[in-house]
Amino acid sequence: MMRGRRTAVVACRAPDGSIVIQREWLDGALYTARWARLPLIRGAVAIWDTMALGVRALMFASDVAAREPKPVDAEDQAPAAEGEGLPRVALWTTMAMALGGAIAFFFVLPVLVIGAIDPYIESDIVSNLVEKIIRLVIILGYMVAIGRMEEIRRVYQYHGAEHKTINAYEAGAPLTPESVQRFPIEHPRCGTTFLMIVVLVSFVLFSLLGRPDLEWRILSRILLIPLVAGIAFEFIRWASARYQRSGAIRALLAPGLIVQRLTTREPDLDQIAVAIGALQPVLDEEEASVRPTEIPHVEATPSFAS
Numbered sequence: 305m306m307r308g309r310r311t312a313v314v315a316c317r318a319p320d321g322s323i324v325i326q327r328e329w330l331d332g333a334l335y336t337a338r339w340a341r342l343p344l345i346r347g348a349v350a351i352w353d354t355m356a357l358g359v360r361a362l363m364f365a366s367d368v369a370a371r372e373p374k375p376v377d378a379e380d381q382a383p384a385a386e387g388e389g390l391p392r393v394a395l396w397t398t399m400a401m402a403l404g405g406a407i408a409f410f411f412v413l414p415v416l417v418i419g420a421i422d423p424y425i426e427s428d429i430v431s432n433l434v435e436k437i438i439r440l441v442i443i444l445g446y447m448v449a450i451g452r453m454e455e456i457r458r459v460y461q462y463h464g465a466e467h468k469t470i471n472a473y474e475a476g477a478p479l480t481p482e483s484v485q486r487f488p489i490e491h492p493r494c495g496t497t498f499l500m501i502v503v504l505v506s507f508v509l510f511s512l513l514g515r516p517d518l519e520w521r522i523l524s525r526i527l528l529i530p531l532v533a534g535i536a537f538e539f540i541r542w543a544s545a546r547y548q549r550s551g552a553i554r555a556l557l558a559p560g561l562i563v564q565r566l567t568t569r570e571p572d573l574d575q576i577a578v579a580i581g582a583l584q585p586v587l588d589e590e591e592a593s594v595r596p597t598e599i600p601h602v603e604a605t606p607s608f609a610s
Contacts, residue, residue, distance in 0.1 A: 305361050305466070306579075308586040314361040315582035316368040317574065323581040324368050328360070347537025348530040354495070355399050409446075411525045414439040419518045428515040436507040443499060447566040457569060464489035465571035465579035467564075473587075479580050481573040489568040490561040492547045493540060496568075497560030501536040509535070 305314045312328045334340055340349045418435040425431045450456045471487040472479060506525075509532060513524055546553045571579075 305357065306469075306582040306586045307357065308590040311586055311589045312357050313582045313585045314364050315578045316365045317578050318368050323578055325581060325585060326361075326364050327585055328357070343538055344531065344534030347534035350537060351533055352399075355402065359398050359402070407526060407529065410439060410443060411529065412522055414442060415518070415522050415525055419521070422515070429511060431515050432507060432511040435510070436503060439506070440503050443503070444563070444566065447496075447563075451566060460567055460569040461571040461575050462578065464568035465575045466582075467491040467494065467568060468571065468576060469579040469583050473583060479583065481576040481580065484576050484580065485571075485573060489570060490564045492544045492557050492561065494560070494564050494567075496564045496566070497557060498536055498540055500560040500563055501539055502532055505536045505539070506532045 305312065307313075307330075310330055312330060314326045314328075316324050316326075318324045334349060334353060340346060414435050417438050418431060421434070422431055425434065451460060465484075467489050468484045468487045469479070470491055472484040475487065477483050477487070506528075509528060510525065513521075515521070516524065543553050543557055547557065
């Protein structure tokens with residue numbers, strides 16, 4: 305799944321081996337409103353947008369896997385589809401449930417655990433540090449656990465294919481499976497790195513609140529999620545623009561890139577071909593809408609710093 309400024313494209317490998325493509329135009333208020341591009345606010349908007357695109361992409365992939373594929377052209381690629389996607393109510397319900405579950409698992413659960421051992425901790429800083437460690441263990445444990453599932457391992461391979469393709473594109477290399485395969489599976493703007501920055505930002509921000517009662521501690525973690533996400537987004541955006549030029553920035557983001565090894569796997573050439581199939585329509589649209597001196601900006605959609 306690839307996202308540009310104007311379009312998002314999902315490419316799937318159909319049962320008959322063809323690559324089926326769905327294009328979505330990014331022309332709603334979420335993409336055009338000035339408030340959605342304001343610093344700090346755009347981080348929360350990007351997360352919500354990524355969730356919505358991800359849910360629709362999963363539903364499209366499920367439909368491609370289940371239906372009888374249509375004949376394809378000589379290049380083994382089906383025509384771009386504009387699918388209807390999820391009904392609006394179902395989409396919002398699915399996103400709300402996913403967001404609620406993530407908040408409960410990654411933000412509320414660590415507070416409940418620390419609440420059980422807090423009477424034995426004297427320092428506010430230590431209390432918040434232990435909460436951070438618990439949250440980090442839960443996140444990493446979750447990544448490792450689901451990565452052992454065969455279906456998720458294939459998702460991680462496609463995740464790696466997305467990163468390799470974006471790395472190849474940004475390096476100006478030919479977009480062929482053999483060329484793209486040479487590039488690394490890590491990318492500084494990946495959502496996995498974003499999560500690591502979120503953990504760090506939440507520790508600093510939550511430490512400023514001291515150690516409130518359990519109820520207020522849980523409430524503060526929930527209410528401050530948009531601010532934490534906004535700060536993390538701005539940092540990733542700032543750091544990724546300087547990543548190639550600054551050794552200090554690369555060292556700072558290195559832990560996030562190491563953790564990406566949990567959410568990516570080395571893809572095969574067929575999977576890379578699917579990632580290229582998603583990128584090319586985005587490039588075609590973006591290149592048609594920029595001035596000759598500009599370089600189209602394209603992201604693997606799981607990244608948050610678009």
